[in-house]
Amino acid sequence: MNNEAASTGILIVSHGSPRAEANEGFIAMVGRVAARLGLDNVLPTFFSIALPSISDRVAELAARGVRRIVLMPYFLYTGQHVSHDIPALLAECRRQFPDIAIDVLPTLENDPAVEDVVVERLTALAPQVALPTLGAQIERRSYEIIQRQLGSLGNPDAASAAIVQRIVHATADFSFARSLRIHPEAVRRGRAALAAGKPIICDVRMLQAGITKVRNEVLCVIDREDVVALAAEKQCTRAAASMDVLAPQLDGAIVAVGNAPTALWRLMEIVARGGPSPALVVGLPVGLVGARESKLALLASELCYITNTSARGGSPVAAAAVNALALLQEEQSS
Numbered sequence: 001m002n003n004e005a006a007s008t009g010i011l012i013v014s015h016g017s018p019r020a021e022a023n024e025g026f027i028a029m030v031g032r033v034a035a036r037l038g039l040d041n042v043l044p045t046f047f048s049i050a051l052p053s054i055s056d057r058v059a060e061l062a063a064r065g066v067r068r069i070v071l072m073p074y075f076l077y078t079g080q081h082v083s084h085d086i087p088a089l090l091a092e093c094r095r096q097f098p099d100i101a102i103d104v105l106p107t108l109e110n111d112p113a114v115e116d117v118v119v120e121r122l123t124a125l126a127p128q129v130a131l132p133t134l135g136a137q138i139e140r141r142s143y144e145i146i147q148r149q150l151g152s153l154g155n156p157d158a159a160s161a162a163i164v165q166r167i168v169h170a171t172a173d174f175s176f177a178r179s180l181r182i183h184p185e186a187v188r189r190g191r192a193a194l195a196a197g198k199p200i201i202c203d204v205r206m207l208q209a210g211i212t213k214v215r216n217e218v219l220c221v222i223d224r225e226d227v228v229a230l231a232a233e234k235q236c237t238r239a240a241a242s243m244d245v246l247a248p249q250l251d252g253a254i255v256a257v258g259n260a261p262t263a264l265w266r267l268m269e270i271v272a273r274g275g276p277s278p279a280l281v282v283g284l285p286v287g288l289v290g291a292r293e294s295k296l297a298l299l300a301s302e303l304c305y306i307t308n309t310s311a312r313g314g315s316p317v318a319a320a321a322v323n324a325l326a327l328l329q330e331e332q333s334s
Contacts (some may be wrong), residue, residue, distance in 0.1 A: 008068045009061035015081065016050035023050045026074070038110040041066055047081055047089075054086070058093045058102070075107040076114070080106055112178055119149075140266045144167055145287070150177050159187040163306065163324040170320035179308040181299060186280055189304050190325040191332060193254050193279040200254045200322060201246050203239045203263035203285075207256055210319030213326035221245055239263035243270060251276035254325075255285050258318030261290035268294075268301055282306045282321045286313035 012033065014026045026046045034042035041064065043166050045057040052060070054071070061069055071090070072258035073082050090102050108114050130137050146168050152160075160182045167176045199217040202208045208220040221227050222242045239260030243250075249272055255278045257264045264283050283298045285291045288311055295307045306321050 005054045006187070007066055008070065009043070009064070009066040010039065011043055011045045011054065011057050011061075011069060011071045012056060012074050013045050013047055013071060013086070014050075014074045016046035016048045018049055031331045047086060047134055055093060058097060060102070066100065068103070070103050070105060072105045073107045073225060075109075078107050078111050084187055098149055116174065130319075135193045137157050139169075149174060149293070162328060163187075166327075167183060167317055167322040169319045170316045171314075173312065174263075174309070175312065176308060176317065179310045180259050180306070181308060182306050183280075183304045185304050186306050187277045187325065187328060190254060190306075190328045193252055194326060194329045195333070196252065198253045198279065199243070199249055200256055201243075201249065202318075203242065204259040204315060205301060207258040207315040207318050210315055211322050211326075212259075212319075213257070213323040213330075215326075219246060219249065236266070237262040240266040247275055249276075250278050253278045254282065254322065256322050257285050258313065258315035259285055259287045261287055261294040264294040265290070268297060271301075279323075280304050280306070282318050284313040284318040284321065286317075287311060288312050299321070 012030045014023070017023055023046070028046035036039070041061060043057050043061070045052055045054050047054065053115060058069060071086075075082055075085065086104070090104065094100075094102055110316065132141050143165065146165050150165070150168070163182060164177050164180055167180065168174055172261060193255040194214065194216055197216055199219050200211060202211070202218060202220040204222055205220050208218050211218050220242070222238045224242075224245070227238050227241045227245050230244060231238045234241060234244075237260055239257075240262040243255075243263050250267075250270065255267055257267070264281075264285055267278075267281065282302050283295055284307060285294060285304055291313060292309065292311045295309060295313075298305050298307050299309075
């Protein structure tokens with residue numbers, strides 16, 4: 001655990017209930033959240049009726065030596081308690097503990113993930129219609145569903161929307177529509193690289209196999225003997241070593257990473273050292289260790305990207321993004 005995490009406390013706040021079992025269920029939920037985050041200072045607290053109170057928990061965290069407290073209201077709406085009563089309590093806490101910074105996160109109001117839960121629970125009640133049986137019909141129905149569900153998320157430009165829709169189609173995961181980040185120059189640079197005949201460089205064979213819409217060379221060397229030997233020599237993953245081996249072909253290429261965060265880290269290291277720079281990085285690795293961190297680093301870099309901000313990803317996602325770019329390039333050329 002880093003020093004910043006150790007010196008930060010998180011309070012998840014429920015209203016509190018006269019029913020003990022309701023409070024116990026909330027406390028158990030917070031315990032599961034703490035376990036999933038891998039943090040010690042994640043505590044349940046109650047605004048009213050039940051204990052411990054917010055003031056009690058702030059004093060407890062202060063005694064533990066935390067210097068920042070983040071309070072998350074576990075409320076569906078931003079009503080009187082959240083907008084007035086809790087801020088008044090926190091003002092008193094700040095006076096009592098002036099050396100501790102206390103921040104408040106938004107409630108769950110209008111959070112798309114809550115909407116997803118509601119839709120999932122009600123899906124069985126939706127009208128049942130005859131299912132299509134032909135491939136073209138299935139695809140058309142899929143895109144009708146995607147466009148209907150994404151309609152409330154705003155109106156990105158048509159090219160970005162095409163990438164988002166193809167990724168959702170490949171994964172049936174609408175969360176990508178919220179977590180995807182597409183550089184303003186990504187589509188233009190990706191199209192230009194494809195038009196110039198530049199290669200697509202992949203981290204794994206599964207991604208290479210999934211890129212089916214491009215005419216350019218699609219390269220993956222993860223299982224070559226020289227890559228295996230280099231990985232052993234450098235004590236790194238083969239995916240990372242493959243970026244070193246393919247470095248001479250990076251300039252102006254499209255690099256697609258769908259599996260290994262280590263490949264994305266190594267690519268960024270190569271560019272940071274003054275090595276050749278790709279036209280576009282489709283950085284969508286999946287995993288619980290390093291995937292999200294590598295994508296956040298990509299967002300902070302000078303590279304042009306298509307990526308997302310969660311641990312979700314994978315070869316089907318990265319392949320869908322590249323295939324969408326290829327189809328956009330075909331439309332532009334025709």
